[in-house]
Amino acid sequence: MSSSAQPIKTVTIIGSGLMGSGIAQVAAASGHKVTVVDQSQEIIDKASASIQKSLGRVVKKKFPDDSKAQQTYIADVMSHLSLQTDAVAAVKSADLVIEAIVENLDVKKILFSSLDKEAPSHTIFASNTSSIPIKDIASSTSRLDRFGGLHFFNPVPVMKLVEVIRTPETSDETFSALESFGKAVGKTTVQCKDTPGFIVNRLLVPYMMEAIRLVERGEATPRDVDTAMKLGAGYPMGPFELSDYVGLDTTKFIIDGWTEREPNNPLFSQSELLNKLVAEGKLGVKSGEGFYPYN
Numbered sequence: 001m002s003s004s005a006q007p008i009k010t011v012t013i014i015g016s017g018l019m020g021s022g023i024a025q026v027a028a029a030s031g032h033k034v035t036v037v038d039q040s041q042e043i044i045d046k047a048s049a050s051i052q053k054s055l056g057r058v059v060k061k062k063f064p065d066d067s068k069a070q071q072t073y074i075a076d077v078m079s080h081l082s083l084q085t086d087a088v089a090a091v092k093s094a095d096l097v098i099e100a101i102v103e104n105l106d107v108k109k110i111l112f113s114s115l116d117k118e119a120p121s122h123t124i125f126a127s128n129t130s131s132i133p134i135k136d137i138a139s140s141t142s143r144l145d146r147f148g149g150l151h152f153f154n155p156v157p158v159m160k161l162v163e164v165i166r167t168p169e170t171s172d173e174t175f176s177a178l179e180s181f182g183k184a185v186g187k188t189t190v191q192c193k194d195t196p197g198f199i200v201n202r203l204l205v206p207y208m209m210e211a212i213r214l215v216e217r218g219e220a221t222p223r224d225v226d227t228a229m230k231l232g233a234g235y236p237m238g239p240f241e242l243s244d245y246v247g248l249d250t251t252k253f254i255i256d257g258w259t260e261r262e263p264n265n266p267l268f269s270q271s272e273l274l275n276k277l278v279a280e281g282k283l284g285v286k287s288g289e290g291f292y293p294y295n
């Protein structure tokens with residue numbers, strides 16, 4: 001058996017934003033030794049606070065009316081987690097590195113190229129990208145057989161799915177280790193090929209973009225579209241609430257990448273309204289305003 005087929009015990013997560021902090025939480029809660037990396041102490045302090053807040057919601061359900069058990073659980077999960085700013089040092093003992101940084105191919109390639117030189121040979125690399133081909137990111141490394149995609153969903157502690165993506169070069173051992181990791185953190189996994197948006201985003205992002213275009217055409221207000229899709233189609237959030245929740249910057253990064261790759265595909269066409277909001281710094285819930293204001 002090759003070393004990459006061993007169960008994953010130590011995980012390094014690069015990027016501690018919405019997704020990285022959620023992935024860190026579920027990995028630590030399932031007993032993995034987790035290191036989370038971001039660019040500054042201020043950012044990782046914020047991530048640590050957000051993980052503790054999210055764990056606070058989890059324990060309310062897990063141990064209702066038992067504040068001692070709640071505190072013990074949170075302390076135990078947090079003891080599996082360390083947060084730091086040095087990515088290179090953090091990968092030296094990792095079985096698995098999960099990247100959850102900004103949705104930009106060049107930035108992801110620079111990161112993986114530097115990590116590839118420092119990580120042990122058995123270490124598996126995975127990207128949580130929403131939309132960038134895994135093979136394009138993997139091309140910055142010399143471990144194409146130990147590279148795949150692990151696509152989690154926001155909010156990670158609640159959403160039950162992980163898409164596991166393989167490129168033609170991903171080995172069977174790597175794919176199986178990634179699937180096992182997804183299951184070990186309590187998720188249901190689906191197998192995906194390295195196609196644009198995999199399964200969920202290939203369907204969800206064109207839907208969110210068409211909702212924005214519908215409003216741009218003056219056919220309805222965002223509030224009415226959201227109400228319609230929640231009450232008429234049973235979605236937990238309408239497309240404008242969901243875009244704000246995902247982050248309008250991330251939504252724009254996704255659509256920009258697809259427009260560039262397939263300029264003639266009408267499903268991937270641009271939205272002036274989305275571009276304007278992002279240019280104004282209105283990125284959704286995380287910045288305090290997007291399609292809607294947040295306090």
Ligand code: CAA
Pocket residue numbers: 054055057058061129130152153154155156157158159201204236237242246
């Ligand atoms: N951490 C821990 N628990 C959380 C949480 C978090 N961050 N957010 C919500 N919860 C828990 C709450 O504590 C609550 O638990 P109980 O049922 O035990 O009370 C439960 O989840 C429901 O939360 P709320 O009552 O606050 O609110 P809600 O019922 O409106 O649900 C939601 C919130 C789960 C986010 C729901 O609105 C939802 O499912 N929205 C759609 C999310 C979605 O589609 N995500 C995918 C986005 S696309 C993506 O991620 C891929 C990409 O690449 C862009």
Ligand code: NAD
Pocket residue numbers: 014015016017018019020037038039043087099100101102103104107111128129130131151152153154245246247250
């Ligand atoms: P985010 O903006 O909340 O967080 C990104 C984090 O990465 C930030 O804290 C930033 O400081 C950090 N970062 C950027 N460059 C870095 C570097 N070189 N080294 C270390 N840290 C760095 O973004 P997010 O929503 O968490 O998205 C992260 C990734 O996950 C993206 O690829 C995105 O497409 C994907 N994704 C997002 C969602 C979503 O709903 N937001 C869902 C699934 C997948």
